[in-house]
Amino acid sequence: MTLTAGIDVGSSAVKCVIMEDSAVEQRLLGRGLRRIRGREFHQVVDAAYTQALREAGVDAAEIEYVATTGEAENVSFRTGHFYSMTTHARGGLFLVPEARAALDIGALHGRVIRMDARGKVLDYRMTSQCASGSGQFLENISRYLGVALDEVGSLSKRADAPEPVSSICAVLAETDVINMVSRGIATANIVKGIHLSMAGRLVKLLKSSKCAGMVIVTGGLAKDEGLFAAMTETAIERGMEIELCTHADSVYAGAIGAAIWGAFRKAKLERLAGAGRA
Amino acid sequence: MKCWVGIDLGSTTTKALVVDDTGAVLGRGITNSRSNYDVACEIARNEAFLDARFTLFARALERHTDLAAHAGLLIESVRLAFRSEQHLYLLSELEAQCRAFAAELADPRRAKAALDEIFEGMREVAASLFEPGTKPRSDFFRDIAGSQYMSLAEGVAETTKLPFETLLGVYDKSILAVESHVPASSLQDLIERALEVALGSYRISDALKADLRSAVQGVVEMQLVETQTVGTGYGRARLPFRKEFIRSEILCHGLGAHALFPGTRTVLDIGGQDTKAIQVDGRGVVTSFQMNDRCAAGCGRYLGYIADEMNLGLHELGPMAMCSRRPVRINSTCTVFAGAELRDRLAMGQRREDILAGLHRAIMLRAMSLISRSGGVHEEFTFTGGVAKNEAAVSALRQLVEESFGERTINISPDSIYTGALGAALFAVREEFAEAGAVSMAAGGPA
Amino acid sequence: MKANIVKEASMQRQKDMIAAHFELLARAHETGRKVVYTFVPGNLTELMLAFDTLPVHPEINALQAGMRKQSAGYIAEAERAGHSEDVCTYVKCDIGMMMKGNIGPTGQKLPEPDLLLLSYTGCFTFMKWFELLREQYECPVAMLHVPYQSTGRAEPAMIEYVVKQLRTEVIPKLEAVTGKAFDEDLLRTLLGNSVLAEDDLVHVLESAKHRPSPIDAYFGGVYYIGPLFTAFRGTPEAVEYYRMLREEVDARQAQGLGPITPEGPIDDERFRIVVEGPPNWTHFREFWKMFYDERAVIVASTYTKVGGVYDRGFRHDPERPLETLAEYCLGCYTNLDLATRVEMIVGYIEDYDADGFLINSIKSCNSFSAGQLVMLRAIEERTGRPGCFIETDLVDPRYFSASNIKNRLESYFQMLAQKQTGHEPVEAAS
Amino acid sequence: MGGPVMTKAELLARCEELYEDLDLTSVREWKEQNPGGRAVGYLPTYVPREILHAAGVLPVGILGAGEQLEIVRGDACFQSYICHLPRSVVELGLSGRLDVLDGMIFPSTCDVIRNLSGIWRILFPDKYTRYLDVPQNFAPEVGGAFYEVVLRELWSELCALSGREPDDEALRAAITLYDANRKLVRELYDLRAAEPWRAPASEAYLLLRAGMVLPVEEHTRVLAEYLALVREEERAMVDNARVLLTGAFCEQPPLTLIRTLERAGCDLIDDDFMPVLRWLGHDAGDALETDGDPVRVLAEAYLGDEQESACRFVPDGQPKGARLVETVRRRAAEGVVCAAPSFCDPALLERPMLQSALDEAGIAYTAFKYAENTGQMQPIREQAGTFADTIKLWGDE
């Protein structure tokens, strides 16, 4: 039994998990999530970590490997760091064992990671560096529209005539949206329009990485059922043979993957050390 | 009294300006453009007319032998009292909205308790916001109320165990509602109430008080006839005006800057999502201009995102950046990534002041390129638009202009944000004279 | 052009010519005619016709796809296949079209090429374009490297180099593909036809010097150059088309009529503008409308010189068939250095008495775009007339921001109006 | 550099100083020490530096301004969708930093560089400006003959600039000098491929950048010293992924990017940085013994060499990417990083062809774009790190 922690520092939130690894099986014991929101990030990491430990009922001293991922290289108490696509693939696989690709949608990026049954990364694609179509954009717009983030999804599903968003740039799209409001377009239709435009980009990414079969959506936007529905629609429309799925713990995928690789690495280090001694 | 109006429907703010037949400014109004365009116009226009009455009130006082000496202070306290009244009024509207939305939540009882606590806190602060000598963080209710609400809600979320996101959602929805309707209560009522409040703390003879009241009465009753309105700005196409009464913001900024500083030959306007470099001749007529391309990197909204990210008012960015000793170099000014860039650098251990200073310089660098594209700075230079209110932006600009073009006179008006509206108002005056077949006025109008 | 436009006979004629050409292409494999893909700038149409091959111009297909609103889908297809967002959208549109079955503008499937004739004039992207196509079609490429006129002159060594390549590379490959021997006399005859058509085209373009201009030399101009810049130069059909066009334009000019637009003729031109850069094809009508709504007429444009600069005196010379083709290739607009381009535009502004000029900077096309901002300053300085700068793309609708462009154009026209009228009363007042 | 033998750290510090020195101080110093000597700048890709040398001209590679310079006037000349290099070059020019140069050469590379030559003429009408056409037809009697004319013209123009007479002997000597330099560059790459931890890419990069400004004799000495030092040095092996970088042939990535890649676990064992140093893969001088005309020797050396580059046409019969695949195999690389400048048409249009060749050969790759002033390394680090993780965890499958 190995107890490991995974810490995923994103650009908008910190996610932590505590996992138990018995070499054949892993169990998720505790989770912690904190939005960063202008605060000093070490503080946020501590808060999220404490929350996860508390839920797991584990003491910090019991943790044998603290694995970080994302932008967590500065976490002082880490044991090792893994790159985020490696971890999202592994985490996605843990959550949905049939998944052969993870679509990670976070605050500033979208990326597709294709993997095999052991979590080996086969291919990956990222959205380009321009921020249009990212979670941050959605967040900004929903604030303008006065829609709480957790309502975005259900609202979008109520749309009857989605209004397309034309601009590539998220800032200019914001103006589009303001125009729509003043033209009296229903909020649901605006939100759906944004979801469709984001879905278009993300599905394009899936298509270019030649994904097939089960794809698990991870990251913060996995919770957004509206975006999920829009992506499913778009994928069907474009004749893609994929099945999108998500998981209640999708937002923790990176952290989970890190924790699992941490255990893997720890075992390997021990083997190496053992071999050294022998 | 006849007056002319210029409306600048910008991408972030809507400005209205009222001028008299000499082109002198009577009143200014400003509001967020975020809400409905028509409403934004309406609000800005109302505010400008109201402000015009303050100006007329001041003129009346100045004509009064005994009151003239007090005029400045008096007007100021009436104004503050007025703003305070207005704030309280909006706060009560906001509260009502929030409560209505909260009632629909899954746990209305807990939500109510949370709102009780938040609004109590907000009202407490509200009293002190408009005391003489305090500098408000922003001109906008949205910003002032928003930052208070946010910091209070954070604590309340912990104690009531209501998710912060939920509380935030309630606010976002409510502020939108508050911003999107023209206040029901007559603003004129407010002005009179404000006068009473101001008089309460003012020791002058009853006779003078009576004179004052009648001066206010006279001003309030005076008919302000909106003779002609010219619209401009990013959203001008949405204004319900005839085409002749809509002017490109380039021409308006050119003319406005010329009116403020007749020696101007180059104008830089940084608005919410566009940056324009304009060259004008000795009459304020535009001779060439350049605008940023579709990418909105480095425009005013950029600073907005940064302010949001730091939970600061726009007013506070400049002063903080000015405290920097070693600005960092920043290359990317993608507006949407602004927040990320900031977080990234904070995580790297760089100082907030230094990052901010770097960001301001990066924005002005982009602007400098546009200026060079339009032909450079050879004579007097005027910086207009909202960002000109930001001292760090101005100081970066001064430095860069000197580095690239040598020493130049750089004009900044405290009313820089109204320059476009001023240009539009002057066009309105001119349009009317032209229509009447009279000789039109000099291009700048008598400023 | 669409039906609601005033139809001139030449328009119908051009339509018929194009339809007939695509008909031939559709049946090329039945009839055994060889198909050669090639480009507009520096095209060797007479030489291709001398071998009885049928030319296909990928750029024209791309622009047609743009006008038919299909380009977005094609570009998306190419980007999915790994092409970058940053590169020329003509290429991506063409590749996407090929991936989706190579259905041409008339709805018929285009035949695969027997030869890719890469006469790459004025733009490096052409070279990559045909490298990409070669991977797909696995057919030979005849490469004709045309050196750049960096000092505005075609040096003898350059001409010699191009002629040598025609002899050792292009002609042998055409011979190999068609199984026909090179017939220089036939080439001379075809070149003779070219000259007639070229004379008439220049006459038409120069009619814009007249006030009011009977033509729009950009939005209308792109139609006028069609036959001469594509598959028809050297054919009797082209000669006849241009004679017809010339007569129509002369008639309009004699009657003092303005140019025809999709919403009727412009009868009272208000602004005369010179345009540098290609048009946008996805919003061609919308873009045009922004001009004719303000009664702005384009009196000269550089885009109508991409397939040959004829109005500065060049004509094909049947007496020196290969040399003249070499000189033609070397002289296409985008193969000229920037100073020469500036010179040309300044000349247009003066000769056509324009109020100002517009640069339509195309995201895709560095060949045109790199340096346009420097040209803008140089031209403004030389002529004292204001320039307007806008950014669009050829066939990627994502890069056409109507509100942004309209905003600029509106400001620009208001500025011209202020210049035209604003000054006098001011002086009167002061 | 000369003088007492330096330590490796000193040597690299000196190179980094040269890399960061946008004012071309070393060129100024050279001109002071060589009265009457001329210095002429050239842009990336291939330029026959032997001709410059033979004309008494110091060739100075102008590779942009990296991440260091704030761009104002350069941005005024270029739209946002054009790569970064020409902006910084214009900025360098307009800020007077290139005043020490007596001229500029713009080798045929792409439309941007081509048009930049015209911009240069407009902005600096008094300076010698040369657009250098390079043939895409590789037959000696066609493209070769044309190239010879071009080179002779260049030579006589440069001689006019420096007040010398074209002298075959001088050109022959120059060819020999540059051959010696190329030989050491090849050795450096061989060493990197064999023991990448000895000569990390970030060091090699600095070393090669020094070759852009130093006189060839001195650069050859620097290379020799470095090679001698690192061969002796005790340096522990590092377990990194062996990757090859392609696509960076013109606008160069900033040093921090190369360091980021290394830190993310990638050893760059081959690349196409600064192609002018490696365009000719063999000794041109060998032909001098059989052909008396050094200009022709140089022209044919160029034609005959099969350097694959996005700006060079691949004639029929040679599949695109074959050379890349061959290099991967020869260097025993485990993967390819396709790194291209943003908005670089040649590199980006080429990319799908290279990638399909890699796919076919079963070689792993990852791709991203950069600019010479890219500041945000985070996405690149994530991507390269994942790539290295993948190779390290499963590379041998």
Ligand SMILES: Nc1ncnc2c1ncn2[C@@H]1O[C@H](COP(=O)(O)OP(=O)(O)O)[C@@H](O)[C@H]1O
């Ligand atoms: N309930 C929700 N519905 C929609 N979007 C959400 C929700 N919760 C979080 N998000 C989005 O998820 C993003 C954060 O995702 P995350 O994967 O944590 O990103 P990062 O790792 O970059 O911090 C935020 O930008 C936010 O917009």
Ligand SMILES: Nc1ncnc2c1ncn2[C@@H]1O[C@H](COP(=O)(O)OP(=O)(O)O)[C@@H](O)[C@H]1O
């Ligand atoms: N008080 C202030 N202090 C600093 N910056 C301000 C202030 N007010 C507005 N701004 C800046 O000005 C921008 C809006 O400028 P404005 O000229 O009104 O733009 P627009 O006309 O596009 O709405 C805002 O995005 C903000 O960055």
Ligand code: SF4
């Ligand atoms: S277009 Fe918009 S999102 Fe993209 S870089 Fe520019 S500001 Fe950022």
Ligand code: SF4
């Ligand atoms: S870059 Fe320009 S000239 Fe070249 S193929 Fe594209 S559109 Fe044509």
Ligand code: SF4
């Ligand atoms: S980076 Fe690419 S596009 Fe830019 S100048 Fe170099 S080769 Fe040309």
